[in-house]
Amino acid sequence: MTNGESCNGAPGEGDFPPIVPGLFRLPEGGESEPSLLGGRCPECGGVYFPRPKYCPKCLGETAETALASRGSLYSYTVVRIKAPMGLPEPYGLGLVDLEESGLRVFGLLDPATLDLCRIGLPVRLTVAPMGTNVQGTPCLRPFFTPIPEPGEGASR
Amino acid sequence: MTGAAIIGTGLVPFGKHLDRSLVDLAGEAAYLALKDAGIKPDRVGLGYFASASAAAFMGDMTVGQNVFWEVGISRIPIVNVENACTSGSTAAYLACRAVATGQAEVALVVGAEKMFVKTMGLLNSGANELDTLLGMVAPAGFAMRAARHMQEFGTTAEQLAMVSVKNRRHAAANPAAQYRKPVTLEEVLASPMIVDPLTKLQCCPIADGAAALVVTSAGAAKVDRRAVKVKSAVYCTGGYENPQDLVRWETDYRACRQAYEEAGLGPKDLSVVECHDAFTIAEILHYEALRLCETGQGGRMVQEGHTALGGRIPVNVSGGLLSRGHPIAATGLAQIYEIVAQLRGEAGPRQVSGARVGLAHCMGGDKAADSKSCTVVVMAN
Numbered sequence: 164m165t166n167g168e169s170c171n172g173a174p175g176e177g178d179f180p181p182i183v184p185g186l187f188r189l190p191e192g193g194e195s196e197p198s199l200l201g202g203r204c205p206e207c208g209g210v211y212f213p214r215p216k217y218c219p220k221c222l223g224e225t226a227e228t229a230l231a232s233r234g235s236l237y238s239y240t241v242v243r244i245k246a247p248m249g250l251p252e253p254y255g256l257g258l259v260d261l262e263e264s265g266l267r268v269f270g271l272l273d274p275a276t277l278d279l280c281r282i283g284l285p286v287r288l289t290v291a292p293m294g295t296n297v298q299g300t301p302c303l304r305p306f307f308t309p310i311p312e313p314g315e316g317a318s319r
Numbered sequence: 320m321t322g323a324a325i326i327g328t329g330l331v332p333f334g335k336h337l338d339r340s341l342v343d344l345a346g347e348a349a350y351l352a353l354k355d356a357g358i359k360p361d362r363v364g365l366g367y368f369a370s371a372s373a374a375a376f377m378g379d380m381t382v383g384q385n386v387f388w389e390v391g392i393s394r395i396p397i398v399n400v401e402n403a404c405t406s407g408s409t410a411a412y413l414a415c416r417a418v419a420t421g422q423a424e425v426a427l428v429v430g431a432e433k434m435f436v437k438t439m440g441l442l443n444s445g446a447n448e449l450d451t452l453l454g455m456v457a458p459a460g461f462a463m464r465a466a467r468h469m470q471e472f473g474t475t476a477e478q479l480a481m482v483s484v485k486n487r488r489h490a491a492a493n494p495a496a497q498y499r500k501p502v503t504l505e506e507v508l509a510s511p512m513i514v515d516p517l518t519k520l521q522c523c524p525i526a527d528g529a530a531a532l533v534v535t536s537a538g539a540a541k542v543d544r545r546a547v548k549v550k551s552a553v554y555c556t557g558g559y560e561n562p563q564d565l566v567r568w569e570t571d572y573r574a575c576r577q578a579y580e581e582a583g584l585g586p587k588d589l590s591v592v593e594c595h596d597a598f599t600i601a602e603i604l605h606y607e608a609l610r611l612c613e614t615g616q617g618g619r620m621v622q623e624g625h626t627a628l629g630g631r632i633p634v635n636v637s638g639g640l641l642s643r644g645h646p647i648a649a650t651g652l653a654q655i656y657e658i659v660a661q662l663r664g665e666a667g668p669r670q671v672s673g674a675r676v677g678l679a680h681c682m683g684g685d686k687a688a689d690s691k692s693c694t695v696v697v698m699a700n
Contacts, residue, residue, distance in 0.1 A: 182452050211561070213449050238470075238565055240462035241515040247454065256459050258688060260562065267562035269688060271453050282470045294454075297447065304453065 179292050179303045185214070187290060187305045188229060196232035197290045199261075199268060199305060203228035210264045231262040233310065236284040241277055249294040249301075253277065259286055259307050271306035285310040323415040323549040324540035325698070327356025327533030328656045332495040333644045335435055336527040341373055342382065345431035346389030348529035348649075352427065353390060356533035360391035363533075364423030367410035369400040369430035369648035376433055386429055395423075401648075404595065404683030405554075406430060407530065408651025408694035414534040415552035415696070424539055431529035432646035450685070458522055458598060460685050462514035465600035467565040469516070471615065474603065476516055478618035480507035482599035483520050483641055485627050490638025492668040495653070497526050497644040521599040526644025530652035532659075547662045550676075550697040551581035557689040566615070570690050571608035571682065578678070578695035579610075586610040589632055590674040591661045593654035595682045596639040605680055606634070628669065636661070636669045647683075654679040655696055662700040675700060 181187065189197050202214030202225030209218050210228060218225055239257035246252045255272030257280070271293070272280060286307040293304040329351025331344050345368070353360065368383025379385075383399040402409040407430030414426040448455075468474045484504055490496035502520055510519040540546035555574040563569070579585055586609055594609065596602035603617035611632050612620045620626055626634040637643060637657040640650060658677035660666045676699045684691025 183449060186449070237562075238463040238466045240459050240466060242454065242456060242459060243512050243514065244456075247456070248452070250454050254454055256454055256463070258463060258565070265562065267688065269450055269453065269455065282466065297452070 179301055180296065182296055182302045182304045185227070187288070189290060197288050197305065198229035198232050199288060201228050201230045201264065201266065202226065210266065212266050212268050230264055230266065230268075232288045234259040234261040234286060234307075236280065236282060236286055236307070237267055238282060239272060239280045241280075246294075248296070251293070255280060257307060271304060273306055273308035276309050279309050322537035323419045323534050323552070324537045324543075324546040325532055325549065325655070325659050326535055326540050326543050326546045327352040327354075327358070328659050329353075329355060329531040330495050330653060330656050331529040332497075333526040333528035333646055333649070333653070334497045336433070337435060339527075341370065341377060341431055341433045342385050342389060344433070344527065344529040345370075345386040345429050345531075348431065348531040349386060349390045349427060349429045352429075352531035352533050358425065358533065363392050363425050363427045364395055365414065365417055365426040366392060366395060366397035367400055367414050367426065367428045368397060369402075369406035369410040369428070369652070370432055371401055371403055371406050371647040372432060372434070376436065383429075386431070387427070392427065402683055402692050404597065404645070404647055405651055405681045405692040405694045406648035406683070408654070408679065408681040408696065409554055409692065411532060411534070411652060411655055411696060412552045412554045412694055414532070415549045418534050418536045421536070424535060426534045427531065428534060428652065429529065429531040430648040430650075430652040432648050433527045434525040434646055435527060455685070456514070457685060458514045458517055460688065461598040461600050462517050464565045464568075464604060465516055468600060468603065468615070468618070471566055472618065474618035476508060477504060478622050479516065479521060479599040479603070480504050480518075481621045482596060482602045483507045485621060486596060486635050486639040486641045489628055489636045489669065490642030493638050493642070496638040496642045497524065498642045499638070517598055517600070521641075523597045523640035523645040526646045528644070528646035528649040528653070530649045530656050532652060532655060545663050547659045548699050550584065550699050551578045551695070553578040553581060553695045555693050557684075557686055557691045559687040559689050561687065563688040565688065566604070568604055568608060568690070570693050571605065574693035574695050575608045575610065575680070578697050582697040584676060584697060588676050589678055591636065591658065591671045591677045592632060592634045592680065593637060593639070593657050593678070594634060594680040596635055596641050597645060599641070601682075602634065602639070609678070609680065628671065633671050636666070636671060651679070651681040651694060654681060655698075658698050662698055
């Protein structure tokens with residue numbers, strides 16, 4: 164799977180760069196979902212997102228670590244004024260509590276399902292072309308989308 | 320430590336000053352403060368100039384030196400201060416600490432901003448910051464705090480809007496406020512939605528403006544009957560711990576606690592407060608960080624009228640950022656200006672009767688779901 168396809172392998176979306184290199188990785192091996200990339204300190208074990216170069220506790224040089232792709236929406240809002248960087252209008256922003264690390268990460272929300280947002284909503288990470296980067300080029304952005312209830316379709 | 324005192328204040332009313340330069344606005348505020356203090360330029364030994372955007376707008380740096388020369392001050396140390404919304408109050412913090420430790424007898428602090436420029440959009444935390452690239456804008460962080468506060472404590476949209484109604488009502492008595500017309504609860508709730516649940520009238524407007532203070536050591540101020548004592552001046556930066564609790568704002572609580580400890584006072588001792596009401600939810604959260612009420616009770620507090628002029632603990636009787644507007648670096652100093660007026664008994668129709676102790680609280684900068692700075696200054700007459 165190339166860097167330019169969306170995470171479900173849809174063809175024809177062109178070769179889009181990620182909004183920031185090293186921010187996320189697309190599914191590897193048997194995975195079905197992309198992951199945000201945090202930093203893990205090899206000296207004290209601290210895990211951070213975004214990945215800092217140096218561990219804030221002990222200055223160890225951090226290693227890249229894939230974070231859990233799933234979590235729960237801690238809070239959210241919908242931005243209804245003119246969107247920057249070609250983002251959708253309106254667009255959603257939230258803080259998600261990730262499984263495993265417990266990190267509370269800031270991220271975009273799926274613009275197609277803003278009406279489903281509620282505190283506590285189970286969400287999963289996805290990656291797709293959304294908006295443009297600092298150079299004005301269309302790019303991939305990570306965002307969180309609701310996990311379907313059991314009984315609904317497994318993929319969207 | 321001998322402590323500091325404020326012996327002069329100046330303010331250029333906030334609004335649209337399209338035909339005036341930044342240096343002109345700042346110079347006027349400096350002039351007014353020096354006149355109010357009754358001192359000549361050659362007595363000032365230390366200067367601070369705050370502006371978040373001066374260098375960008377003027378295409379120059381070291382703008383403070385230009386401002387001070389407008390009022391005949393040169394040769395002395397002049398520090399240019401930028402700290403987002405706390406630029407002005409951080410400059411005041413530095414001045415109070417400097418005179419209290421004997422670095423100078425008299426310090427002049429000036430803050431100014433021009434914001435009515437074509438390219439001004441919503442403030443963000445920097446074009447290359449990850450959060451900005453993912454769509455973060457300044458109001459969104461506060462909107463997420465509002466959502467949590469409503470979820471955890473049942474705070475209502477109406478209670479949020481009441482902050483705007485209260486502060487506009489206060490501003491009717493403040494000639495320095497940009498927006499002085501009262502607004503109704505319905506108008507606030509019906510104004511365009513910016514970031515759910517914050518509507519336009521729940522977000523502070525931009526403004527041009529300037530403010531200034533003359534700060535001396537407490538000893539030198541003893542002969543001045545209008546001098547206001549600085550009981551504590553505190554500046555904390557963010558902790559950025561993860562996870563951040565959006566309601567129990569650790570940086571906010573920490574700065575307020577430190578200010579009370581250093582002043583040897585508590586919330587019950589306060590007569591009047593100016594706090595950073597950049598958005599309605601912000602004022603509610605700051606009631607709680609200041610321990611004016613229990614965590615979660617801020618919505619009830621405004622609803623029951625406790626923070627209105629005439630209430631138990633009036634907050635933002637100047638009209639706050641919501642009514643004055645928010646010329647970034649002038650705001651922190653305008654808050655202190657108001658508290659000084661109150662403690663001198665010179666606030667006219669806004670006067671809180673018998674005011675003895677006042678507090679000015681300010682925050683600025685977003686990072687990692689936290690604020691980058693928080694300042695608290697406690698004053699007494």
